[in-house]
Amino acid sequence: MAQGQAERAPIGAYGKVTITGKTRVVGVWGYPVGHSRSPAMHNAAIEALGLDWVYVPFAVAPEAVAAAVAGIRALDLVGVNVTVPLKREVIPYLDEVAPDAARIGSVNTIVNRAGHLSGHSTDGPGFLWDLERRNICPDGRSVLLWGAGGSARAVAVALASRGCRISIANRTLARAQELANLAGAGAKALDCNAPSYAQVVADAEILVNTTSLGMAPALVDEMPSVSDGALHAGQIVYDLVYVPDRTRLLVAAEAAGCQTIGGLGMLICQGAVSLSIWAGIPLVDVPLDKMETGLGL
Ligand code: NDP
Secondary structure (H helix, E strand, O other): OOOHHHHOOOOOHHOOEEEOOOOOEEEEEEEOOOOHHHHHHHHHEEEEEOOOOEEEEEEEEEEHHHHHHHHHOOOOOEEEEEEOOOOOOOOHHHOOHHHHHHHHOOOOOEEEEEEEEEOOOOHHHHHHHHHHHOOOOOOOOEEEEOOOOOOHHHHHHHOOOOOOOOEEOOOOHHHHHHHHHHEEEEEEEOOOOOOOOOHHHOOOOEEEOOOOOOOOOOOOOOOOOOOOOOOOOOOOOOOOOOOOOOOOHHHHHHOOOOEEEOHHHHHHHHHHHHHHHOOOOOOOHHOOHHHHHOOOO
């Protein structure tokens, strides 16, 4: 091996990501994390931006969160993305949490500036940005949101900020009510067993699945409750689930003539917002096309 080659050895499937003596680490925490597609997506963008960074997955058990956060400072990581089940758990250990993230109780991005750790949520902005780049304006439209978990909180608050009229249906009705209170702007909890449910589904202009229904492997054959004929042309059906990229809900919606959008678009946009914060660059400079290529799209 020629001199100098060892310190620039290509790694993994990304080929062109190189490790130097100055390479800094950024990554994603989850538990489990092995399914994550963020490393492929981010390393493609990191390479395109010419950053001497590498993005790696870390399996962080919930009981190890305090030590892992201390590790960000000790190892001078650029920052990390945070996914299930840690988005709320990391909050007490950060120096600062952005107001939007504090409001929804969810951090998916930690930024390290000389040991000062701030937490952000890019899920809501990523969701809205994905709509925008598809020329969909949600302002003032009627939305049916399935789910009331972490991603639902981000999406509901983002849509409420755009004046949407939101109905929230969730397996646990009390959580839907809590989320309606949090979102404000007239958001309402909706009982899937109520006689009015089918009509709300039919009347919604935008329908968003934020539940895990449809997610492989365990729930791949499931979808939110939709009676025959309720979905129709003119509706937009957005599924946050991205494994598989065509869920059972999207297949049914497409057959009914709806416009359908899978979760990879939001994954890319929320990741791009995270990258713009870490790198201190404008969003327009983040290479979305490279992130798509990294995902094999
Ligand atoms: P949470 O665990 O916070 O919430 C899960 C939600 O799904 C709850 O509303 C829960 O209902 C519901 N749910 C789970 N299992 C069932 C079931 N068997 N029947 C009915 N409802 C069920 O998860 P997140 O909100 O963080 O994530 C949800 C999905 O969104 C995941 O698939 C995740 O991968 C995806 N996601 C995609 C993103 C993207 O960028 N595309 C970003 C973030 C998430 P209950 O309240 O009754 O328990």
